[in-house]
Amino acid sequence: MKREDVLMEALPYIQKFYGKTIVIKLGGHAMVDQKILETVIRDAVLLHYVGMKVVLVHGGGPEITAKMKAMGKEPKFVGGLRITDPETLEIAQMVLVGKINDGIVSLIANCGTRAVGISGNDGNLLIARKMEPQRVQIGETFEEVDLGHVGEIEEVDPEVLHCLLAQNYIPVVAPIAIDRQGQSLNINADTAAAEIAIALKAYKLVNLTDVDGVMDADRKKVYHRLSLADAEAMIGRGVIAGGMIPKLEGCMKAIRNGVTSAHVVNGNREHNLLLELFTDEGVGTMITP
Ligand SMILES: Nc1ncnc2c1ncn2[C@@H]1O[C@H](COP(=O)(O)OP(=O)(O)O)[C@@H](O)[C@H]1O
Numbered sequence: 001m002k003r004e005d006v007l008m009e010a011l012p013y014i015q016k017f018y019g020k021t022i023v024i025k026l027g028g029h030a031m032v033d034q035k036i037l038e039t040v041i042r043d044a045v046l047l048h049y050v051g052m053k054v055v056l057v058h059g060g061g062p063e064i065t066a067k068m069k070a071m072g073k074e075p076k077f078v079g080g081l082r083i084t085d086p087e088t089l090e091i092a093q094m095v096l097v098g099k100i101n102d103g104i105v106s107l108i109a110n111c112g113t114r115a116v117g118i119s120g121n122d123g124n125l126l127i128a129r130k131m132e133p134q135r136v137q138i139g140e141t142f143e144e145v146d147l148g149h150v151g152e153i154e155e156v157d158p159e160v161l162h163c164l165l166a167q168n169y170i171p172v173v174a175p176i177a178i179d180r181q182g183q184s185l186n187i188n189a190d191t192a193a194a195e196i197a198i199a200l201k202a203y204k205l206v207n208l209t210d211v212d213g214v215m216d217a218d219r220k221k222v223y224h225r226l227s228l229a230d231a232e233a234m235i236g237r238g239v240i241a242g243g244m245i246p247k248l249e250g251c252m253k254a255i256r257n258g259v260t261s262a263h264v265v266n267g268n269r270e271h272n273l274l275l276e277l278f279t280d281e282g283v284g285t286m287i288t289p
């Protein structure tokens, strides 16, 4: 394809997305290579300059895990959610708010654009309550497992994001929420991104991760298009595991609540974000009603 054809293929998409809100979730597994992360940030800045309202929500699971191990703690997950004791919450806040959020804001600044880093605590963006204990199958029996300081989002107040977007800042959100007593809670970043997309009435939610999309059980085939019913059936068949559970559930909830499309895209390949949005074929999984 000629270079000018590539640009012309993008034009109808640029027109369609102009002025629309896009929530981009940067998974921890899509941020392991600093060089690629820099290209992802440049892509996000490009979306900002072609007129989209860009909101970034980031994870950082692998870095939290590494820090826990370095401190002699063994990470444990239930349904893709980290069991979070008080010390783990402190580590998660340090890594997510203190390090990763700040790093992304600096990368955006390096592209000549202004970003503001916040967590769900700021402006009461994410109000949560402690998650109820989860039923987990251990061998033949079921046990109730308390996840500790893990939150379930009760309310989203997007006002702070509207203010930042109106002033042309790119908001960068760390997945920590606050409960009604002022206690911080650890939130899965996929869930945070989906709830924020719903509250902003976003046009798109894009999850950048380390796989080419939602795959079948033996992880050979990528599904490029999924309806809500297809996605529900995949969860029912047990094809979806680990960190893909909150991701796909977040996408489904977003779609059920008015977001036009949700995407799962490999963020470890350069410019996949642009290719997913601005080409006819796309590169990842697009979930629609
Ligand atoms: N059906 C599936 N299709 C694709 N990935 C899956 C599937 N089931 C489980 N996964 C896992 O989900 C992971 C992505 O989730 P996660 O590790 O939480 O990433 P991130 O840190 O980017 O949010 C993949 O690396 C893959 O191992």
Ligand SMILES: CC(=O)N[C@@H](CCC(=O)OP(=O)(O)O)C(=O)O
Pocket: 026, 027, 028, 029, 058, 059, 060, 061, 062, 064, 080, 081, 082, 092, 150, 151, 175, 186, 187, 188, 189, 190, 243
């Ligand atoms: C409750 C819970 O699991 N919180 C996550 C928050 C970070 C996250 O979600 O990071 P990824 O997007 O990289 O997975 C955690 O502690 O790992």
